[in-house]
Amino acid sequence: MATSRSGRQPAAWTGSASVFSGRPDPTWAVDDDVARELMDIWGALELWEGALPSAPALGYRGCALRDRAGREWSTHGDVVRLTQDRSTQSRVDPERRFERRLLSSAPPGLLPPFAAGGG
Amino acid sequence: MALRITIDIFSGRPNPVIELEGRAAIDALRRLRPGEKLKRGEAVPPPARLGYRGLIVERRGAGGADLPRTFRVADGRLFGEGLAHRATDEAFEDFICGSTGPRKPHMPRTFDSFAIRELKRFRKWYAVYRPPKIRLPKLRPACLCAPLYEPMWWNDAGQRQYGNNCYNYATNYRTDTFAQPGQAAGAMYTALTCASVRPAAIQDTLIDSPTANNRCPREGHLVALVIAPNWDFHWYRKGRNGLWTHKPGGTQATNLDNSGKLIPDPRTADRGPYTQFCTFMVVMHGHIKIR
Numbered sequence: 001m002a003t004s005r006s007g008r009q010p011a012a013w014t015g016s017a018s019v020f021s022g023r024p025d026p027t028w029a030v031d032d033d034v035a036r037e038l039m040d041i042w043g044a045l046e047l048w049e050g051a052l053p054s055a056p057a058l059g060y061r062g063c064a065l066r067d068r069a070g071r072e073w074s075t076h077g078d079v080v081r082l083t084q085d086r087s088t089q090s091r092v093d094p095e096r097r098f099e100r101r102l103l104s105s106a107p108p109g110l111l112p113p114f115a116a117g118g119g
Numbered sequence: 120m121a122l123r124i125t126i127d128i129f130s131g132r133p134n135p136v137i138e139l140e141g142r143a144a145i146d147a148l149r150r151l152r153p154g155e156k157l158k159r160g161e162a163v164p165p166p167a168r169l170g171y172r173g174l175i176v177e178r179r180g181a182g183g184a185d186l187p188r189t190f191r192v193a194d195g196r197l198f199g200e201g202l203a204h205r206a207t208d209e210a211f212e213d214f215i216c217g218s219t220g221p222r223k224p225h226m227p228r229t230f231d232s233f234a235i236r237e238l239k240r241f242r243k244w245y246a247v248y249r250p251p252k253i254r255l256p257k258l259r260p261a262c263l264c265a266p267l268y269e270p271m272w273w274n275d276a277g278q279r280q281y282g283n284n285c286y287n288y289a290t291n292y293r294t295d296t297f298a299q300p301g302q303a304a305g306a307m308y309t310a311l312t313c314a315s316v317r318p319a320a321i322q323d324t325l326i327d328s329p330t331a332n333n334r335c336p337r338e339g340h341l342v343a344l345v346i347a348p349n350w351d352f353h354w355y356r357k358g359r360n361g362l363w364t365h366k367p368g369g370t371q372a373t374n375l376d377n378s379g380k381l382i383p384d385p386r387t388a389d390r391g392p393y394t395q396f397c398t399f400m401v402v403m404h405g406h407i408k409i410r
Binding site for chain 1: 284285286297299300311316347350351352353354365366367368369370373375376377390391392393
């Protein structure tokens with residue numbers, strides 16, 4: 001029932017999914033190559049100024065990528081939001097490429113099947 | 120001997136008041152002398168309403184000892200302390216309100232006809248008036264010992280919110296450790312199943328109450344355990360108003376289920392992937408220990 005698979009050294013990039021209630025949410029180290037892919041995806045997305053999609057109370061509520069500098073890209077539905085030094089920027093991701101790529105980088109068996117794209 | 124008679128008819132402006140003295144007062148008291156006692160269905164004073172509502176009579180000085188100091192005349196019926204009778208002259212109001220009666224100070228000439236019209240309208244309504252049967256609302260069984268629903272306290276977007284999960288919230292026990300059933304007793308669950316999480320919670324001194332059937336306990340408060348099979352557990356707690364609330368993980372405490380509805384019973388709530396309802400349990404305040 002491990003929920004964290006970080007190595008001894010803090011990973012440069014960390015993925016997480018907001019999915020559990022009782023247990024701590026799962027986190028995992030994200031490879032640099034995957035992180036670069038995610039940054040490319042982020043760079044190609046268009047700005048979004050609408051409301052963020054709402055998440056259900058129980059079950060999968062989204063996932064996030066963090067770097068050592070404290071930046072966080074969180075996504076649920078078709079919006080990705082970057083939070084950095086208390087400022088945020090949102091971009092629209094209609095094909096949910098960012099979310100699917102990040103979730104697919106989780107080690108097998110870490111995410112429950114009810115996490116979108118996980119399993 | 121004097122009488123002060125208020126025609127109870129207006130809402131915003133002051134009601135007209137008539138002062139009767141001497142013979143006029145004595146004559147009025149004679150006409151208002153209690154006659155036949157009102158029958159049960161008649162002894163109902165008129166409720167507050169718009170328009171004419173009766174005369175309020177205040178007795179001053181000696182005379183009229185068979186009447187209370189203040190009483191109401193409505194459609195020839197007398198109401199006051201120990202008074203529920205017909206007036207000797209049931210047309211007394213017509214006399215007071217009409218143009219042949221005493222002058223109404225500060226009122227235009229048209230008032231008399233207005234008052235008579237109102238009196239007729241009142242009689243028509245009062246003849247068929249029956250007081251509504253008051254049914255007290257059925258109160259939802261109050262859970263007096265249940266914790267308050269105070270989401271703002273938990274949802275601080277900081278240590279309280281992120282460090283406390285559904286188990287902390289349901290037991291109303293802040294540890295800032297994302298408490299796990301059984302951990303404080305050294306007997307944490309070993310699988311994400313009802314069969315494993317339930318005894319772990321019992322080790323924390325929660326009381327298993329599978330037959331609680333959504334009823335509040337006499338002491339402590341009710342919680343409910345549900346399971347996303349092999350993946351996670353989740354807890355709800357029953358509040359003082361009988362409704363359930365919960366706090367999914369490090370997210371905000373809420374009183375809504377996954378369909379955005381209030382939760383009268385966690386067994387029937389939209390619980391997303393937490394498809395197994397395990398049991399109700401009772402949290403005795405001060406007895407449990409979680410970590």
